[in-house]
Amino acid sequence: MWALSTSSETAYHHGDLRRSLIAAAHELLRDGGVEAVTLREAARLAGVSHNAPYRHFAGREALLAALAAEGFRGLRRALDEAGRAAPSAGRAAMPAERLTDLGRAYLRFADADRPVFRLMFGGTLERAAHPDLAEAAAQAFGALRDVVAAGEPAAGTERESLRAWALVHGLAHLVADRQIDAARAEACLA
Amino acid sequence: MWALSTSSETAYHHGDLRRSLIAAAHELLRDGGVEAVTLREAARLAGVSHNAPYRHFAGREALLAALAAEGFRGLRRALDEAGRAAPSAGRAAMPAERLTDLGRAYLRFADADRPVFRLMFGGTLERAAHPDLAEAAAQAFGALRDVVAAGEPAAGTERESLRAWALVHGLAHLVADRQIDAARAEACLA
């Protein structure tokens, strides 16, 4: 699982309960879907009482939102790396190749952790109600937009950018929903 | 809301409780999201006791699955109509126009009832566990595939078909998640 990036959570009694709860929620989500993510069960996994989570999250939704936000941070990292790295050793990346790499990273992210991807984009969470989640999502989309814009500097190609985003996003959803497999989706990119 | 298409549900005591429960679930879904869809609340809305729904659905998930299945049947109808209807009065439809019409119908469906679209594609429901849902989904995808195949009769264009599907599907998700508005999505189709 991706590394957590919480901000300096000082450890009092438990050590780092906030992290542990997010990790527990992640595990529950993978094993039993979003309905299986329960504050009480997460607390049990973390070895604390059923009400300890309320010291770190406003409620069940806030825990899910934190998990989704971690997902968006992970997606942003994946996109950043794909946008920065040279596609082949030594050669400079052509814009089109870079775009394909970006799409591949997006698809691989969705395929690697389908439950989190679905949590991020499933619409269960109202981003407006969770500033941290909104921020993380905006940063991920920003990373995507930046690389796309760098690849297509001409004006008027906004439509093409949106088409590229929609294509990749649609493929990612189809992969996450197991309608198609990841290899077939990647073959569709270029 | 779209018409229900249950199979000869004879009305005994309530009239047609199955339909009423699905309608109630639909209302709850639109008003409060999937978490608000509750067997007991649906029963209250239908005016029956809290356990009556179990005579028609195996449990909460089965009710949601039935609602999603209705959604897929509605999507199939929308796609069928878009594939059959002439795009302009009197003229025969060119394949490309027909494809665009199909995409437009898909997008309009997603935009018209976002909560149901998210239920259908949100991954909360395991299609394998609900044969009726799997059947309805397969029929909707079949309708889509048929029209796409009719528009692109050449072999080897399977990749293009998948790209078209993914593009429309991605746009639909972006619309359902309010990342973009429906008009911008439709402008991306052709």
Added chain:
DNA sequence: GCCGCTATGTTGACATCAGCAACATAGCGG
């Protein structure tokens, strides 16, 4: 016309969950 059968709906119960309030504890600074 009456009897029993099955589909349908009801009542009651139990375990689990989210969330609230009151309380306990641990580390920190004065």
Added chain:
DNA sequence: CCGCTATGTTGCTGATGTCAACATAGCGGC
């Protein structure tokens, strides 16, 4: 050494999903 605040616990309430037992209504057979 004292008290303050962050953290965690215990106990409770109301709602929910689901099971079991019971009640009722319409139908077919006689």
